[in-house]
Amino acid sequence: MDGDGGTAAAWMATHRGMxxxxxxxPFTVSxxxxxxxxxxxxxxxxxDYTFVQGFVAFVASVLLKCCKESDSSDMETxxxxLASLSDELSWFKKExxxxxxxxxxxxxxxSNMEYCRFLQSFDDPEISYTVAITTFWIIETVYQDSFAFCIEEGNKTPGELLRTCQRWGSPEFKLYCQSLQQIADRCLANAPPDVVKSAEEAFLRVLELETGFWDMSSSQS
Ligand SMILES: Cc1ncc(CO)c(N)n1
Structure with a gap:
């Protein structure tokens, strides 16, 4: 959300409606x-517990692309x-x-299976690190933004749901999303136009899949 002039923030503005x-x-607003x-x-x-199991494999594929294609400190982020997903799976079990x-x-x-199939498609070594890290950033950011809104001023979030909202809505998670955004922006700034185009398509696909995931949760479709 915090525009810093990069491509990621520009896409959020251009595709504001999505x-x-x-x-x-309506699911998170409720x-x-x-x-x-x-x-x-x-x-x-x-x-979401079953989604996160698939998401672990996706993040592992992003890490692998990073190790092969990037010579920077992205790996640590x-x-x-990836390490925090281990904690997340334990959290889901407790919750x-x-x-x-x-x-x-x-x-x-x-909708969950459809999303997981999309994530699996990143196993293909032909998909670039730039597209993968952009996808990773927006997946995490949708949760960050959605749940941060649930704990912002004026909320009436039921007490028993606060733990969930804080998991993704916390300032720490926001910082983590911002570091992913910086990595994505740097990669996009150095990528050829066809790769930037694929990254934008993946960005939009994630927004659709996230909306579908909330729809599914609301209505059992
Ligand atoms: C569907 C979905 N999107 C994003 C996240 C963030 O990790 C999640 N846990 N689940």
Missing amino acids: YERATRH IRDGSIDLAAFKRWLGQ ILGG AAKWSVDLAGISPLS
């Missing part, structure tokens, strides 16, 4: 205003992100137990 559909979705249907929240929790969600019995719904 960005807001993903980050001010967390903020306290009207959330707890059955929908539990559905999201179970689905990405490795830190699921509190909500009596049986993680072992979850099967991914179609």
